[in-house]
Amino acid sequence: MQQVTIEDIRAAADRIRGSVLRTPLIPAGWGDPERPLWIKPESLQAVGAFKVRGAFNAIAALDDDTRARGVVAYSSGNHAQAVAYAASRWGIAAHIVMPEETPNVKVAATREWGATVVLCGAGERERVAARLVTETGGVLIPPFDHPDVIAGQGTIGLEIAEDLPDVETVLIPVSGGGLASGIGTALRALCPRARVIGVEPELAADTAEALRVGHRVDWPIQDRNRTIADGLRSQPSELTFDHLRRVLDDLITVSENDIRAASRELALRAHLVAEPSGAVALAAYRSTATPRGRTVIVLSGGNVEPALMAEILVG
Template sequence: MQQVTIDDVRAAADRIRGSVLRTPLIPAPWADGEGDQRLWIKPESLQSIGAFKVRGAFNAIASLDDATRARGVVAFSSGNHAQAVAYAASRYGITAHIVMPVETPEIKVAATRTWGAEVVLCAAGQREAVAAQVVADTGGVLIPPFDHPDVIAGQGTIGLEIVEDTPDVDTVMVPVSGGGLASGIGTALKALRPEVRVIGVEPELAADTAEGLRVGHPVDWSIEDRNRTIADGLRSQPSELTFAHLRRVLDELITVSENDIRAAVRELAMRAHLIAEPSGAVALAAYRVAARPGKTVVILSGGNVEPALLSEILAG
């Protein structure tokens, strides 16, 4: 199994330049109150579809030859990858069929349809099987949410930008679900600055990766268990490919409680003036419960939150 390299990430950066936003690093001087600037936020919520997933989607579609791309694409996702593939497909003028579980927040389903994609709703835990049938029916090309080198390399462009903007960064905290984001960012960081600490973050209620890393192999948590977390974008499990990357690039994995996540959503809204979905706030939650010495960057991975849920969290 061949893993993604820094050359793959650099090639991805060249392909997606002009298609995605080069997000800034936003200082958080309110976070520590010690005078020294220690925390920065990388707000991928500012991307066109409100999440980092657009990087991997554009790189995967851009990597296809013209004839293959013309067949259209298929994806399965709880939301942000769905929107990313739909948006990228619309930019390329090709069809997109997106399989989404019925429990996906409506704001993400509606946003996916906005980009012209055909949405296929499915039962919990059936995304992959339904997507395979859609591929067979349509002849489209599957763009998986994380289990693909081109997707991982696209997400890794975030790591390139972090090192360019803060070359003396000490720690980067990254949400972990299927593992594509942390795999890509970790690959870039470890190649460019091996001493940086790359810390993955999971909800306690969906901590399958944390357990897998402890025992040395992937473990399976039921979809019913993983669906308990408010962080709906972090309910997937790593693939063989991403788990191999995570074992290589993560220095640590921290789990955070539901209360930690809600508090981080409130803090980002009230202090940073950034809207984060619960999944996007877990890295800040980890910083609050387990800050490390030196300069830290936390990845705000997405901001697609249901208005009613955001209102409830802010009122809490």
């Protein structure tokens, strides 16, 4: 199984430079004085989420003839938008499979980038995407189960290490595991003393259970769909789970109420829009499970339905 290396991540940084935003590391003066807080706001990317890094790297790594055939992806939303955006920048076709329960704001945004969106039932997206690959001749860009995607997400870790080399704790949302795999790989190489901690919703905590028992576990999609954090309903692949076992020091689970409170706090205190999936790292920071020391939270995305954001703000 191919492990992503720091050299892969540095190569990804070279490929995507100029195509994605190098997001700032924002100090949050309202954090706990014993745990000075910085925010890595990937919500500021052109598509509102970190996924654009992996999408650009994976497409840029293709040879010209393969890339010209177009791309296929499946996603609950942010990877869909990222692939659609990257494909539009490269001038190639994109067919994106999205579950029917995906928030409308994410479906509409994917279409706005010129992609053809195919909606499917719960748990059907991989099968439908495979059919589209056969029909269109496009190459599949999976949301996390690919070394080039993981390496692209890992560029966030490079930036954290450059901006705060003495970081002590980094809190990262976990779903399919590509984000934490990439960031964790970079930090293990560049900031080996830093604690790398994943965060999951309690209602979709399959990775937490898998790490406890030492192998991947399967939670029914109906169970994972209970969480408000719609971007954290996937499960790790063999590739990402292998990385997570190697790079994570711990994994914290957070409640639905804590996720809502964190999203509200980011809006009111940091003036940043965070979708529930993007707010889980702050929810973990607010828990007693997080150690002291200089802490970075990865705000992974800000694509949230306006009505849900209004409900969260009211509390």
